Amino acid sequence: xxxxxxxxxxxxxxxxxLLTSLIFVQCIDDxxxxxxxxxxxxxxxxxxxxxxxxxxxxxxxSPCEDNQLNFDGNFVQEDxxxxxxxxxxxxxxxxxxxxxxxxxVANRTIFQEDFQKVLENYYDIYAISxxxxxxxxxxxxxxxxxxxxxxxxxxxxxxxxQVTPNGPTTYYDATNNLVFTGRYLSDDVMGFTLTLxxxxxxxxxxxxxxxxxxxxxxxxxxxxxxxxxxxxxLEVPLTLD
Amino acid sequence: xESDNFIFVNLNNYYKTMKKTKLLTxxxxxxxxxxxxIFMSLDHIDxxxxxxxxxxxxxxxxxxxxxxxxxxxxxxxQGILAPGVVTENASFDENVLIEFNIDNTGDFIEDLVIQAxxxxxxxxxxxxxxxxxxxxxxxxxxxxxxxxxxxxxxxETFITNEDGxxxxxxxxxxxSYFDFNRFINIANGDAAPEGFYPPGESTDFFVGLNVLxxxxxxxxSLLGNAPQHILxxxxxxxxxxxAYNVWVSTKRKE
Numbered sequence: 389x390x391x392x393x394x395x396x397x398x399x400x401x402x403x404x405x406l407l408t409s410l411i412f413v414q415c416i417d418d419x420x421x422x423x424x425x426x427x428x429x430x431x432x433x434x435x436x437x438x439x440x441x442x443x444x445x446x447x448x449x450s451p452c453e454d455n456q457l458n459f460d461g462n463f464v465q466e467d468x469x470x471x472x473x474x475x476x477x478x479x480x481x482x483x484x485x486x487x488x489x490x491x492x493v494a495n496r497t498i499f500q501e502d503f504q505k506v507l508e509n510y511y512d513i514y515a516i517s518x519x520x521x522x523x524x525x526x527x528x529x530x531x532x533x534x535x536x537x538x539x540x541x542x543x544x545x546x547x548x549x550q551v552t553p554n555g556p557t558t559y560y561d562a563t564n565n566l567v568f569t570g571r572y573l574s575d576d577v578m579g580f581t582l583t584l585x586x587x588x589x590x591x592x593x594x595x596x597x598x599x600x601x602x603x604x605x606x607x608x609x610x611x612x613x614x615x616x617x618x619x620x621x622l623e624v625p626l627t628l629d
Numbered sequence: 630x631e632s633d634n635f636i637f638v639n640l641n642n643y644y645k646t647m648k649k650t651k652l653l654t655x656x657x658x659x660x661x662x663x664x665x666x667i668f669m670s671l672d673h674i675d676x677x678x679x680x681x682x683x684x685x686x687x688x689x690x691x692x693x694x695x696x697x698x699x700x701x702x703x704x705x706x707q708g709i710l711a712p713g714v715v716t717e718n719a720s721f722d723e724n725v726l727i728e729f730n731i732d733n734t735g736d737f738i739e740d741l742v743i744q745a746x747x748x749x750x751x752x753x754x755x756x757x758x759x760x761x762x763x764x765x766x767x768x769x770x771x772x773x774x775x776x777x778x779x780x781x782x783x784x785e786t787f788i789t790n791e792d793g794x795x796x797x798x799x800x801x802x803x804x805s806y807f808d809f810n811r812f813i814n815i816a817n818g819d820a821a822p823e824g825f826y827p828p829g830e831s832t833d834f835f836v837g838l839n840v841l842x843x844x845x846x847x848x849x850s851l852l853g854n855a856p857q858h859i860l861x862x863x864x865x866x867x868x869x870x871x872a873y874n875v876w877v878s879t880k881r882k883e
Contacts, residue, residue, distance in 0.1 A: 438779065440749050457748050459769035463726040463880035467679045469689040469704070470876040472805075475676065477816075485676030492764045493730075493876055494737040510815070517821030532864060546859050548730075548737060550872035551700055553849040555693035568860060569872055570692045573703070573804040578812075594824065601824035603815070606808040607831040613804060618695055620797035620844035621703065622804060625783050626712040626837060 465490050470547035471568075472577045477585075478503040478543055496544050503540035507585065514594075514601055528588040532567070539584065573622070574615040579605045683707060683722035684879035687840050688805045691875050694846045699793075702729045702743065702847070704877040705840035708803055716800050716839045717783055721747035724882040726767060727843055731757065732874040735856035738763050744770060745798065745843050751777045752798040752843065757851045767880050795846040800839050809834035 428437035430449035439445050444452035467489050479485035480502040488499060507527055515525035527536045534542070550568040551557065557570030560580045571577060586594040586603035596602025614623055679685045687708030694701045704727060710716045726746050730739035743756040746769060758773035778789040781799025789796040808831045814820035825831060855871035 438750055440751055440777065445749075457753070459746065459748075459753075459771050461768065461882040463767045463769070463882050465765040465878050465880045466682070466684040466725075467686045467879045468876060469686040469878075472688060473807075476812075479676065482677045486678040489676055489679060490765065492738075493732075493874075513815075513818045513821050514824075517818075532860075532866060534864065538864070542860070542863055546737060546863055546874070548732065548859075548874035548876045549689065549691045550859060551691040551875055552693075552858075552870045552872045553700060553852065553855050554697050557692040565868060567864075567866065567869070568858070569870060571690050572692045573690055578807045596824065596827065601822050602827065603824040606811060606825045607828040608806050608808045608833045609828075610806050611833060611836050613802070613806070613836075615804070619701070619788060619795045619846055620801070620842065621701065622797075622801035622842050622844065624786065624802065625710075625716050625800040625839040626802050627783065628713040 468493070470549055471543070471581075472571070473581055474543050474547050477581065478506050478540065480506050493548060496547060499544040500537075500541050503544045504536050507536055507540055510585065510603075514603075527585075528593065530584045530587055531589060531591045532584075533589070534584075572615070573613075574610055576605075576609075578608075582606065679879075684725045684881055686877060686879055687803070689877045690804070691873075696846075698850070699846045699848055700852060700873075701844065702875065702877070703804075703842060703844045704729070705801070705803065705805070705842050706879065708805070708838065708840040709835065710800065710803075710839040710841070712837070712839060719800060719839075719841055721752065721780065721798065721841060722881075723747045726769060726880045726882070728767060728878050728880060729845065730876050730878060731852055733853040733856060735859065735874070737874055741852060742767070742770070743845055743847065744773075745845075747780070747798075751779050752796070753777055754796050754845065757847060765880075793848045794851075795844075797842070797844040799842065801842040803835040803838045803840045805835045806833045807835065808832055 428439075428448060430443045432443065437446055437448060439449055440452045440457070443449055470493065475485050475488050478499075479488055484499070484502060488496070491499075511525050511527055512522040515522040518525070529535050530539060549571055551570040555570070556564070556566065557572055558564075558566050559571050559575040559577050560567050583591050583604045588594075592604060594600045594603040595605070615621075617623065683706075685707055687705040689705075690701070690703040692701050693699070706727070707719055710719050723746065726744055728745075729743040731741040731743075732738060733740045739760060741757040742760045743754060744767070745752050745754050747753075754776045755770045755773040758770050760767060760770065762768070774792070776789055776791050776794060776796055778796040778798055779787040781787045781797065783800055786799070787797075808825060810832065811820060811825050815824060852873060855873045858869035858872045859874060860866045861869055
């Protein structure tokens with residue numbers, strides 16, 4: 389302990405500490421992700437804290453000028469969603485599904501024929517399993533009296549959600565004769581789509597009763613999801629706790 | 630053998646069991662990571678080219694807001710995200726433009742768009758605005774009215790309310806529900822002749838999962854008049870109220 393009183397030893401300790409601190413400073417410079425720097429600066433040349441751009445915006449720095457954020461470029465479509473499940477249910481091949489996603493909504497007539505083939509193919513699968521000739525088990529007009537061509541045309545050529553301003557919103561409401569006036573988070577959209585595909589004129593053709601396959605519903609309910617929340621109407625993410 | 634799908638179901642059941650017995654978080658996180666990875670390598674709700682990418686749309690919703698004069702648009706992307714580290718690490722892509730499209734004339738060509746794109750820790754929204762181009766390519770319409778919302782985290786929710794509009798972006802519980810595994814069995818011919826499982830035996834694939842979500846609530850006065858409902862002309866159904874035709878697209882910077 390007496391060595392602490394030695395001036396040269398003190399100097400050595402000081403130098404070692406200085407060098408050590410320089411190492412840490414170097415680490416900070418290498419690691420500009422905002423995790424290490426305690427003090428957010430509006431002139432440190434990086435976007436950190438809650439800055440909207442490099443050294444601008446957020447709660448501390450002056451607002452970003454328009455030209456400080458770059459939105460330039462040509463953006464090309466990669467994915468698309470209108471009505472739920474259309475591509476996965478009716479797409480005939482992976483290639484076709486990829487092509488569907490990068491096609492214009494108003495230019496989808498080329499997909500209708502394949503959609504209709506896929507619809508009939510679901511019936512062929514069940515005909516074979518039930519030992520019925522495939523030409524004797526076919527799609528029958530659904531609850532809206534849509535034949536296979538009309539149904540698949542609506543699915544392919546007009547694939548968007550319809551939403552009625554000032555409501556009422558529903559994907560299907562038999563009581564009030566409403567269909568496709570929007571889609572709530574809670575709407576059983578897949579069940580309704582299956583009913584259009586497999587329900588026939590009364591909506592219960594293949595509902596699992598009387599020895600039929602159960603195809604008009606997947607028998608899944610929303611469970612413990614809460615659909616009563618205000619904006620953004622979605623539940624906080626699940627955690628592992 | 631139903632092979633791959635059989636594995637998914639078992640993993641899903643394993644996850645449920647794990648939750649009940651509160652196994653170590655790290656094991657749960659790892660198994661879910663594996664689950665999501667394996668599943669995304671299949672043909673999820675989209676096609677092979679976009680599955681597992683930052684532009685992959687999981688689902689889309691449009692409905693009347695709590696304020697009946699408003700319409701709400703919700704897009705979920707990058708599904709499916711396991712709770713924990715996968716969700717915490719999920720992020721929007723600064724090169725992917727998320728675009729809500731509104732057709733208010735009935736020709737299924739967008740008359741208005743609401744664009745959303747990430748910069749820094751925020752999402753910038755532009756519109757509703759008339760696009761200068763329609764169809765498969767867009768540029769960001771920076772001269773349109775714009776609003777900014779800080780991206781929410783698993784811990785904190787940020788909402789911007791301005792000009793009668795509301796904006797949100799961040800991780801949320803997946804609202805979609807479907808026995809997706811069984812549907813794949815059906816599509817592959819592996820579930821004939823039974824079809825779907827009866828209630829109690831069915832499994833909601835998405836019940837324990839998260840997504841990234843974008844939500845916008847817009848006064849209808851900014852969306853124009855709605856056209857005749859498409860099913861009046863194409864579906865031979867009469868008496869339906871006028872309805873916008875709306876869809877969401879993701880577009881990547883070239």
